[in-house]
Amino acid sequence: MKFIDNDQRPMGHGRMLRKEDPRFVRGKGLFVDDVQLPGMLHLAILRAPVAHGRLVSIDVTVAEAHPKVKLVVTGAMLAQRKLAWMPTLSHDVQAVLVTDKVRFQGQEVAFVVAEDRYAARDALELIDVVYEPLPVVVDARAALDDGAPVIRDDLAGRTDNRIFDWETGNRAATDAVFAAADVVVRQDMVYPRVHPAPLETCAAVADHDAVDGALTLWCTTQAPHAHRTLYALIAGLPEHQIRVISPDIGGGFGNKVPIYPGYVCAIVASMLTGRPVKWAEDRSENLTSTCFARDYRMRGEIAATRDGRIRAIRTDVLADHGAFNGVAAPSRYPAGFFGVFTGSYDIEAAYASMTAVYTNKAPGGIAYACSFRITEAVYLIERLVDCLAHELDMDPVELRLKNLLRPDQFPYTTTTGWTYDSGDYEATLREALRIADYAGLRREQAEKRARGELMGIGVSCFTEAVGAGPRKDMDIAGLAMSDGAELQVHPTGTAVLRVSCQSQGQGHETTFAQIVAEQIGIAPADIKVVHGDTEHTPFGLGTYGSRSTSVSGAAAVVAARKVRDKAMLIASAMLEISVTDLVWDAGRIHVVGDPNSSVTIQDVARWAYGSGELPEGVDGGLAAQVHYDPSSLTYPNGAYICVVDVDPGTAVVTVRRFIAVDDCGTRINPMIIEGQVHRGLTDGVGMALMEMIAFDDDGNCLGASLMDYLLPSALEVPDWETGFTVTPSPHHPIGAKGVGESATVGSPPAVVNAVLDALRPYGLRHIDMPLTPSRVWEAISSTGLRE
Ligand code: PCD
Numbered sequence: 001m002k003f004i005d006n007d008q009r010p011m012g013h014g015r016m017l018r019k020e021d022p023r024f025v026r027g028k029g030l031f032v033d034d035v036q037l038p039g040m041l042h043l044a045i046l047r048a049p050v051a052h053g054r055l056v057s058i059d060v061t062v063a064e065a066h067p068k069v070k071l072v073v074t075g076a077m078l079a080q081r082k083l084a085w086m087p088t089l090s091h092d093v094q095a096v097l098v099t100d101k102v103r104f105q106g107q108e109v110a111f112v113v114a115e116d117r118y119a120a121r122d123a124l125e126l127i128d129v130v131y132e133p134l135p136v137v138v139d140a141r142a143a144l145d146d147g148a149p150v151i152r153d154d155l156a157g158r159t160d161n162r163i164f165d166w167e168t169g170n171r172a173a174t175d176a177v178f179a180a181a182d183v184v185v186r187q188d189m190v191y192p193r194v195h196p197a198p199l200e201t202c203a204a205v206a207d208h209d210a211v212d213g214a215l216t217l218w219c220t221t222q223a224p225h226a227h228r229t230l231y232a233l234i235a236g237l238p239e240h241q242i243r244v245i246s247p248d249i250g251g252g253f254g255n256k257v258p259i260y261p262g263y264v265c266a267i268v269a270s271m272l273t274g275r276p277v278k279w280a281e282d283r284s285e286n287l288t289s290t291c292f293a294r295d296y297r298m299r300g301e302i303a304a305t306r307d308g309r310i311r312a313i314r315t316d317v318l319a320d321h322g323a324f325n326g327v328a329a330p331s332r333y334p335a336g337f338f339g340v341f342t343g344s345y346d347i348e349a350a351y352a353s354m355t356a357v358y359t360n361k362a363p364g365g366i367a368y369a370c371s372f373r374i375t376e377a378v379y380l381i382e383r384l385v386d387c388l389a390h391e392l393d394m395d396p397v398e399l400r401l402k403n404l405l406r407p408d409q410f411p412y413t414t415t416t417g418w419t420y421d422s423g424d425y426e427a428t429l430r431e432a433l434r435i436a437d438y439a440g441l442r443r444e445q446a447e448k449r450a451r452g453e454l455m456g457i458g459v460s461c462f463t464e465a466v467g468a469g470p471r472k473d474m475d476i477a478g479l480a481m482s483d484g485a486e487l488q489v490h491p492t493g494t495a496v497l498r499v500s501c502q503s504q505g506q507g508h509e510t511t512f513a514q515i516v517a518e519q520i521g522i523a524p525a526d527i528k529v530v531h532g533d534t535e536h537t538p539f540g541l542g543t544y545g546s547r548s549t550s551v552s553g554a555a556a557v558v559a560a561r562k563v564r565d566k567a568m569l570i571a572s573a574m575l576e577i578s579v580t581d582l583v584w585d586a587g588r589i590h591v592v593g594d595p596n597s598s599v600t601i602q603d604v605a606r607w608a609y610g611s612g613e614l615p616e617g618v619d620g621g622l623a624a625q626v627h628y629d630p631s632s633l634t635y636p637n638g639a640y641i642c643v644v645d646v647d648p649g650t651a652v653v654t655v656r657r658f659i660a661v662d663d664c665g666t667r668i669n670p671m672i673i674e675g676q677v678h679r680g681l682t683d684g685v686g687m688a689l690m691e692m693i694a695f696d697d698d699g700n701c702l703g704a705s706l707m708d709y710l711l712p713s714a715l716e717v718p719d720w721e722t723g724f725t726v727t728p729s730p731h732h733p734i735g736a737k738g739v740g741e742s743a744t745v746g747s748p749p750a751v752v753n754a755v756l757d758a759l760r761p762y763g764l765r766h767i768d769m770p771l772t773p774s775r776v777w778e779a780i781s782s783t784g785l786r787e
Pocket of ligand 1: 222250251252253254255366367368369370371372504505506507508511512543544545546547548549550664665666667668669670672673676679736737738739740741
């Protein structure tokens, strides 16, 4: 059953070229910034130069006098309309425009609406603002100091910067295992603040029709339906009068999940001017003011027996959420899915505690290419396992093999309460070892070490938790995380599938057509997938946390199966035989034992809309609609091996090879999966070696452009070597699990483990990401072992 790939199948799942690519490669996509409406105005936002400062005065008279300026709006003006603050996705509020004080550099202070983008930007310079600087807090630890300036004094009764305290697992049981353990290893580590940095920045075009009261919003959102509901709540507009259109999206990566002030400003501007208004960020605005990710300081501890049996894990985390808690995570999970920090191992006891704080940084904690904080959790455990291997002087693969969950343990409930659906972790790891020729790599390393060369091999085994989520447990802003799908087969036998998820480049127009094709035998080319328009799709929570395949994909399967069931009934009337005497065979329905007596799904469709007789109780037409509530999450897993060379003269790390074996259950389109994995691995190498959004003591963002914030390009990454195992999810209707973020989640620890393995001769156990040449150089120098 394993290692089977449906490469060559013409009809359903398989390696099919992407239906959306002909328009993308010809530059014919429609992105928000391509939307041009008659009479459209342009909006630009004035952003705060200081990170913390009281707003003393703001004078917009000169800007208003600019000949091309139509409107200038300040926080005070929004406050009059009760629009100065908006809810975030995590039960906090965020300023749309500053009314009282600035809380991070780049925060929205005022906006200008003008006839063109350049005039709007020019007029920003004409606004005169006086700030009274306040002491700045950029360090999460300092935010907890007694007497630290209170950043969120807008919240009634606030006397400190603590957002929440959270814990999971059993503290006493974990402490007891630690107290009795043979070996305990402790390691502090930082997962630095990084930014999703999608190719397309955030943008919106708002068009409010004052006559009929309807609002159309073209918007870079990963969750059009959820956004519509929130706009209804924020702006007090009737929800049925709001249409959110998320056209082609140039990458989301979690960056386009929250509602940003710019979107709200565009809506307000259109309402006030009576004209369509476009707002589009530039790169620096995107990097400095939209949601960042990670920024966790973790103290990790792992307890084991002397022979390498992992028994317990314990961690304490300080989470920096920036000035507004903009985290996108299901309500009951303020720390996202960090609770899955026991990873791929059978661990007796675990305990995590976390404190989240406000700092003078842009709002944060977005699920950037991870299912809500699982990236941090995977990094923690995978680094700790390597630290333990270091301590025990054991091969990191051998240590993992000793502790990985066994196939017969599934479904497996972790000590922190997460039930993994399926997996064969050892098979996945063994496949990676085979592709890598692990033994050969270790031999090569030994030879190189003898010559003073620094080669490292790093391993990581990860478990993701995707497909949020069951409505009994998971909601965002009160909206349960289930998804809709509607499938309509036309009289001529082509079909339209309408889904609530939202592609940002993943290829849903292809894979969702394949999902349906596999079920009803209509070719993917004849199935159109409609998404990203609240007027034309069923309600659902959108695309992030790799949830589309697990939730919307399941909805599509169930809708298709309903259509198939109805087609069988109609076929029984057409063939004048009982439905129990019919068999379904990939789009053809025939009489048992008589393949020649058959009708196709296309024949059935024509009949369904025609005047032919239908069975008792069956109505005309061929369509179905479903709202799918997943019973649980799906848990993809993977085993990654990274090979690096560290230049002893410059401390530059080169990733020479990277082997990624992923198990996402049933594979719909292997080509798309490989693309997803390649992308995620590039992300992972970037975070491990290059990316970090840093701040100086005054709260100036030091990563405000792509000159300063380094993103990896093809030059920094090797040719990826991918493999797979297939362990279907038992509760997903086709056994598929998500895969979109797996590689981003699983790869950073493999890279860091590889670098530390290369530096073994120096006795180093840990260096914090990003492993830039200067950091690696400093670490090597600190050992005193280099002359
Ligand atoms: N698949 C297949 N098979 C399987 C699975 C899957 O084939 N088994 C495929 C599908 O269909 C799609 C893809 O693959 O197409 C993916 O999927 P998934 O995993 O389900 O996911 P989704 O939901 O769809 O998506 C989402 C993700 C995320 S989340 C992210 S970050 C990223 C990824 O996705 N993003 C992006 N990827 C991508 N790609 C691109 N191109 N772009 C983008 O933006 Mo978050 O939370 O948001 O942070």
